[in-house]
Amino acid sequence: MGSLGLILARVLQAVPTLFGIVVVTFLLTRALPGDPAAYFAGAAATPESIAEIRAQLGTDQPLPLQFVRYLKDLGSGNLGQSVSTGQPVASELLRRLPASLELTLTALLISVSVAIPLGVLAAVRQDTWIDQLCRFVVTAGVSLPTFFTGLLLVYVFYFLLGWAPAPLGRLDMLHITPPPVTGFLVIDSLIAREWSTAWSALKQLLLPSITLALFTLAPIARMTRASMLQALASEYLRTARAAGLSSSRVLMVYAFRNALLPVVTTLGMVFSFTLGANVLVEKVFAWPGIGSFAIEALVVSDYAAVQGFVLSMAVLFVLLNLVIDTLYTLIDPRVRIDG
Amino acid sequence: MTDITINTITAAPRSSAWSRGFAHFRYVMTSNPVTLLAFVMLAAMILIAVFGPALVPHDPLATAADKALKPPSLQHWFGTDQLGRDVFSRVIVATRLDLLISVSAVALSFFVGVAMGACAGYWGGWFDKLSGRLLDTIMAFPLFVLAMGIVAAAGNTIQNIVIATAIINLPFYARVARAEVSIRRNAGYVQAARLSGNSELRILIEKILPNTLPPMMVQLSLNMGWAILNAAGLSFIGLGVRPPTAEWGIMVAEGANFIVSGEWWLALFPGAALMLAVFTFNLLGDGLRDLVDPQRRT
Amino acid sequence: MSAPLHNPPLLAVRDLCVEFATRKGPVTAVRAVNLQVAKGETLGIVGESGSGKSVTSYAVMRILDRAGRIVSGGIEFGGMQLHSADEAMMSDLRGREISMIFQNPRAALNPIRQVGKQIEDVLIRHAQATHDQAKQKAIEALEKVRIRDAAKRYHAYPFELSGGMCQRVVIAIALACRPQLLIADEPTTGLDVTTQKAVMELVRELTRSEGMSTLLITHDLGLAGEYCDRIVVMEKGEVIEQQDTAGLFTAPAHPYTRRLIRSTPHSAATVRDLLPEDLRTPDLRTPLPPAAAVSAEPLLEVRDLVKVFESPPSLIQRLRGKSDAGYRAVDGISFSIARGESVGLVGESGCGKSTTSAMVMRLLDATSGSIRFKGQELTAVSAAAFASTPQRRELQMVFQDPHESLNPRATAAQSIADPLRRLEGMTDGAAIRNRVEELATQVGLPPDLLDRLPHQLSGGQKARVGIARAISTRPELLILDEPTAALDVSVQAVVLNLLADLKAAFGMSYLFVSHDLEVVRLLCDRVIVMRAGSIVEAGPTAQVLSNPQAEYTRELLSAIPRPAHLPGHAGRQAPAVIAGAA
């Protein structure tokens, strides 16, 4: 089977899942208490004005009809209009997704570059105080609610010390968004050669991504340690040592690359978990991502927005799994044949 | 190295199951100081949960106009909150509820998830496919948002928070259970059990499931901590436990707004309690696994 | 024989003690071991599991795991003191001067690195090749271990190669830098007999041509006898005897050595002969009753049995509406077993013998064909529902791996009691306990071990638990699926005798599944040889083994290591040993 066929098969496999998500989300949003029409009718609404808005939103129709209408809209690429931000959901998501992705990816980058060395170190020095310390540190990171860590960091680094910029989203007020290329502000402003904008975007990014990174250290470090231990105890490692290979080569080429396989899987899970978890961080840092969008939408029963959000996350999840599979295939030759 | 241990074992005298169990517990505890620490903290937490409410110095719900927002003092060790309630008493009393939330949420998802995963892993077939799809669907949701949605839709009662937390944890157990069962479903001792005339259901429940426990234990303890964090997150966006109930998450969430104005004790102490609890649960995993693993016994 | 004494030995181990830290405190694994390997010599270390033979070799390589350490003693290699050498020096020596090959070759290779690259790593590490020529040299190394199409195999991953091929790669890695000493740690365990032979021949040829010394570590006395110049016998961490090979077999000095030699199945011995004198209890001393109980009436009749394993069709295949033909694990075999008869089913891994036994045992549904037991068709009931039929208690099985076949959470007593509760309908706890203890006595398991968990029992004890469980319902047909494959030879000897006695006592029929023709010969009236799902040859045991008709049977027979000195090979009897012992 060609790799294209493989990808196609994966995508096809995701179709039932996606449909399930569409159904569950639809039902969940309709189960939300409250009538969005009443909410959006405004301060001095009368029953008639609420009924009018209800008709505009289409929520006066029976559920199956609403669902069919929703599916039709989906089919034509229309995700509806968010009532809470007043924007088409699709464009809203397109605008916000890069913000969330930039935050999540930066957080993961930080997390991976700390957690993997820590995990390796803990495995190599198994059961020593270094191991215990690593375990302590990463566990402490995952033991605090993200919003609390975030607020604490803001308090210390912005309010008290003044080192970090105000937690105001992706750019401070001095800078203008660079022309969008990737949607990642740091990269875009580098492309546009606007160094100070890049620097500003980076500064804004730092605290929230550290907050998230602290939270994701534990699973990655844990898995790295566990799979490193397994690799270190393996027979091929003994062969490598018996062949006199240098300890760094044994560690990196033989143990680490093998240990990476489960870590990649964990990374995928952590990534999707982080995308979900950063709703709180986005709220704390006024980050204009899809997470904060989703919270607002959920609280005001903004059906279209919630549905669009969940759907886009699900699609992202499917894509992510594809990427993980691809990565896996790159690392592990065995998968290529099994297909 | 097995035979070395065997040699020493054969020399060991027979002793009662109890004392052997205790010896094993002692071994697990002493072999790893972190595990010992975790178990000590767990024991302390359970004690606090059981006896705390009877011992607290102040009524955790009693307000006092003249004592609002006082910093920690001899009378109020952790200070007082906006309504003059004693933060120390509230932190102590909250222990029971938080343990209850995490334990029941995890227990719920553990039992349902394991049952689902075990059936899927053992019999495969349409049930496996169906449950796999269901779990994929849950997993493809951003989990925290799913929990938010469920609580928002069903109302923010403790019961619903528990259910929402259980649902988002479900896939982890189901997947681990499925994997662990399916690698064992044709193991030698399972075949032997078939030859011994055990029904398939009995084999699954009596022979296979107990053996899948050790890897589950790690997941279990991680999720207990996560359940508390999840409840705290829900509180932060206003979907948590209802006031005036004392709960760490909601106290942190509310106290967080007071940090900038200098009333640090409101968030710090419940935050520390919450962190200690989650920390304990997270560290507990390896110890629990060692405890339930018969291979680790002598 | 005296050559090693003239030259300074290449490797000299003096008073070596190795300890392992365990939760019960330090355990001495190797105690005051002395041995020497001369240049060009092949020394065998023979012992059963736990004898410390592997630990000794790891100590020489200084690759003990973290729990183990050399407590005292010295290791000298070519004038260097290895026991006190630093890690940098050791890592220079390893692979260049001393190399090692391992059992289970597939696991011994990095699963995600091309085998050629793994050879290159060693070459480059020890400066035997520059980056430019490394590939060429690696291919040459592959060619040297007789891997065909070496340039292509260079890019292969271990999972794409057979076990034998993998072992060749491991050998290529070990020999890439032409070391002076090769340590082979159970190099043939886990390989089929025919492959075993090829691998050992290769090792012998390559080491001889390069003038290397070899340290062969094995549990198989036959293997050591065939390939070694001298043999060291170890037991419980100590060297109990070392001699040149011929001397060891003809005049073993230590009783343990004698027991080992005796326990090794060979073509002349009866099953009783395997037992050492001191273990022969009065009833074991008596010769087995003649196999006259065999009746003409067939107990089991298998006709045209087929098992096809279908791989689940991939999505694309499903879309195109076609699927693979599937893998025919058992391809239409027919045989029968008479009441009281014991039939051997022999073949190499993957020949379908285990699938056959699983189908007969009703653990697996057949694709087609019939299995008649006492005239009743068994395939009428599906495998899943078979547990509730009355025939269940008449068909039982002893599994290959005594450890894996016991529930890790159940005590020995619980395991034995399981069929009593389920199949015999016993509910009274005391009655069950009595019966369990009775069974334990019958299989020679001390009743005070009954409350132990499997991992607290030795391999032999676990095998006995498995047998006790299988015979608890007094089955008429017992399938023995390689019941001794995981056991040490001395334990195997005892278990084989036990099985022979039980059969005589209860009049059971055996289907004995094994890869080991010598073992089959001892226990079976008839033998069936299988290959690739089909029966190659069948007939009375003596006839098939002495006068094999099929080419494949001959191949199997010739692959069994037969050291010239092992009694029974030269003559058809074992006078020397028995005489020596008596």
Next chain:
Amino acid sequence: MNRRELLKSAGAVAAGAALLPFLKTNAWAQSASTAVVLIGNTINSLDIHRPGTNRPSYQVAVNVYDRLVTFGTKKLADGSLSYDYDKIEPELAESWQISSDRKAILFKLKPNATFWDGTPVTAEDVKWSFDRALALGGFPRVQMGAGGFVDPAQFVVVDSKTFRVDLKQPSKLAVPNLGVPVAVVINSKVARANATDKDPWATEYLHRTPAGSGAFRVERWEPGQQLVYTRNDKWVGGPLPGVQRVIIREVPATATRRAMVERGDAHLSFQIPNKDAQELAAAKKVKVTGSPIDNCLYVACLNTNFEPFRDAKVRQAVAFAIPYEQIFKQAAFGRGVPMWGAKSAKPATAAWPQKFPYDFDLKKAQALLAQTKYKGGFEVPLSYDLGEADWGEPAALLIQESLGKIGIKVTLDKVPGANWRTVALVEKKLPFLLENFGGWLNTPCYYFYWAYIKGNLFNASNYDDPAVAKLVEETLHMEKSDKSYEPKIRQMIQKAFDDLPRIPLWQPTLESAMSPKLQGYEFWFHRQVDARSLKLT
């Protein structure tokens, strides 16, 4: 929105960015002519008439559009500025005349008034805009109706610069109602050009692109992040604003807003929690202004459909059991106007809001309750809005504790935003709730109309009294100068005292913290930032 439109809007963003290639940074963001304002909510539309437009968006109508009239400014006792309900001033209208039968108002538009595109503001624009407010329904129509404007035929174009409103009955609310944010004048030519058959009122266009004549234009709008106003130098509606640009930044976390204004990173933090206000005011680093919100009360509503609350004595017992003082201290942090403890049980004046004759007195409460069949107490859930939890939660907790002492067992129920409006105001099925209605038009009858008349939205207690209904009907449109007005209002207030479907807790204030550099901050009934009066020194 289909894919093509999506592409178009994405392109528009790109084009917008390309227009400013020379501006690597917003140098003006630091300059003295730019004010930075922090708000806590999201502006979701630039069109106040559009269904679904939320409250925070009303400030766009205030700042970028003009109305015919506006309200004057007065200085309050504490020196802060407030709108003056009693002083109507021209904005787009140059002058107006009320006909002798008080059933028609004739407006003369300012001759030099132009929209941003330079076209003159005409009476057609006014009519089109008012018609639009009625046609699009929802809140705009309701608010227009408050002034007596219910039919497009009432809006008459006399000539291009003269506009007339016909009234079905004379009303004192008519002219003030033309000064509320809803009554904006839109550039109808631009709007019509962007209307479609499906969307004749150009809601899609105006939603994103304002077309007005106001003091500010919208320079950038990034929903969920910020809105930037730039000054329209040709504005004729009033004195030219003191700042050239205003950045409205959305910062959901109150702690961050507070930190930013304290650190001087923002000029104004609009609508801050009372606690912050109290502390910031005490610290004196920044200016804090807390203006009592006219015609607004924080109340505990007792639903008369809930059996125990049918009895007025029970309601009064509850009123005596509420710890007003403590709530005022701990929920309002002392910022607001007390509404309890009137000495006399009769209203002395027709002022509204005024103190109710109840105080915290558990003995009285118990005595009152003992006279009813509920002397043993009862259970009742007390609900409050999640969005108002900053005061609602402490108040609810204190009420819960105190009512517990007279045997009324209260459970607390925090209701999320979308649900709140439905259950509390539309279905009116909550037995006991905390509510915060405030009327834009500052007359007592207006308040009573919304909060004490059966079926009206803010009458969450389902209060129904024919006498009050009659009084409201009579006074709603009556001129204040009418002799019978005051007595009737006093009668109404007396009913409110006695029947007590709503127990006032206190009159809230709108608190804002600002840098000492910022001048001209003015309080408005619509509770939005009016950037037009802001100045930086």
